[in-house]
Amino acid sequence: MQIQIDNSSNRPVYQQIIDAVKRDIALERIKLGEKLPTVRQLAGELVINPNTIAKAYRQLETEGIITTRPGSGAFVAEMNSNISKSVRKKIVIQELERIAIDAVHMQISNEELTQWFAEVIKKFKNTFGE
Amino acid sequence: MQIQIDNSSNRPVYQQIIDAVKRDIALERIKLGEKLPTVRQLAGELVINPNTIAKAYRQLETEGIITTRPGSGAFVAEMNSNISKSVRKKIVIQELERIAIDAVHMQISNEELTQWFAEVIKKFKNTFGE
DNA sequence: TAATTGTACTATCGCAACTAATACAAGTAT
DNA sequence: ATACTTGTATTAGTTGCGATAGTACAATTA
CATH class of the missing domain: 1.10.10.10 (Winged helix-like DNA-binding domain superfamily/Winged helix DNA-binding domain)
Known part of the structure; x- marks a missing residue:
């Protein structure tokens, strides 16, 4: 730690x-x-x-x-989300939208953002849900 | 509004x-x-x-x-970000990582998250930087 | 039994968010 | 010019959260 x-x-x-x-x-x-x-x-x-x-x-x-x-x-502890699937999606989408909005105002291009997303995802690929 | x-x-x-x-x-x-x-x-x-x-x-x-x-x-006003490119990237990556971490703990799959990301991006595609 | 560990409780301090009321400065409309 | 509208600035007060501090308790470990 x-x-x-x-x-x-x-x-x-x-x-x-x-x-x-x-x-x-x-x-x-x-x-x-x-x-x-x-x-x-x-x-x-x-x-x-x-x-x-x-x-x-x-x-x-x-x-x-x-x-x-x-x-x-x-x-x-073991990972087992107690929240319903629909709520989870709502939460994540909301967070994603905020990033997209920030990116727009920072004049970041679609391609850049997508690439950065891919980079980040790669770091955590082992621990994502099945 | x-x-x-x-x-x-x-x-x-x-x-x-x-x-x-x-x-x-x-x-x-x-x-x-x-x-x-x-x-x-x-x-x-x-x-x-x-x-x-x-x-x-x-x-x-x-x-x-x-x-x-x-x-x-x-x-x-017109969009013109006054922050440097490197700082902008740092900010966005940080936000993306937080989402990824949340997604992991919600047991969301890599594929789902990627798809949601694509959906969100589509909404804003007109206003992204060049 | 003694030490360790997470929990619970109360009290206090500082700061941010919000409300409220008022006055001011710059533009608009007539 | 005059009256109105608009964003800004200032001061004051309330509320709630974050963090600190000290203490006591309950469960586990050695």
């Missing part, structure tokens, strides 16, 4: 931790069943309040990304 | 207005030089404080999306 907190970012710290965990799982840097750093340990490393880490872990558990057990630790 | 404000959303109102204007421009619902609703008019329609609209317009002007003139109104 290598997490870089950007204090100048307007993205909340607890959210940056959630982002990092999700990213590392998607990139297979941490795998199913592996243990995450403890709340207090991560808090020490990053020099932030343990409550902030706890908040991130709590939300990750709510989302089904990890499972936690007091006395034991936090572990990477 | 048809703007829908979602008060239950955690996205700030002024940001939703910015999103809507950018979207309508990217979809060619409003075109170069056309006039936007006045601050007070929009505030009346959406039943929100004029200052909130003003804040959105001010930021849109800063980004170069619109030009405003007191006494006259706000108008759609």
Whole structure:
């Protein structure tokens, strides 16, 4: 787990931790069943309040990304999305549209954007759904 | 200009207005030089404080999306991104990665995501850069 | 039994978002 | 010229979120 907190970012710290965990799982840097750093340990490393880490872990558990057990630790859970297919599509499309809009206003060409998309996809190809 | 404000959303109102204007421009619902609703008019329609609209317009002007003139109104400006190419790429890649990560955890397949991407792109194909 | 781990709770601080009211400056219409 | 419209600026106050701090609890591990 290598997490870089950007204090100048307007993205909340607890959210940056959630982002990092999700990213590392998607990139297979941490795998199913592996243990995450403890709340207090991560808090020490990053020099932030343990409550902030706890908040991130709590939300990750709510989302089904990890499972936690007091006395034991936090572990990477199996992937099984509890949201319905239609809702998932809605969410993703919404995010894709925002990118497209941003790209238009940045005067990025259709071809460029498509190529960048392909590059990104390649990075995660091992962990996509079946 | 048809703007829908979602008060239950955690996205700030002024940001939703910015999103809507950018979207309508990217979809060619409003075109170069056309006039936007006045601050007070929009505030009346959406039943929100004029200052909130003003804040959105001010930021849109800063980004170069619109030009405003007191006494006259706000108008759609020409598209010319002032950010460097490398920075633009960095921003877009970052957004694309976040989507990919979300998609992985939602167990969306590579093929599905790619198809959705293509669908979205098609909507905006007229307004992409050259 | 003692140490570790995640959770829960309360209190506090700082900041962003939003509302509100008002005044101002620049353009438009007559 | 005069009156109106338009975006801007300023100040003040409220609300909610993010983060910190300290403490206590429950479950697991050694």
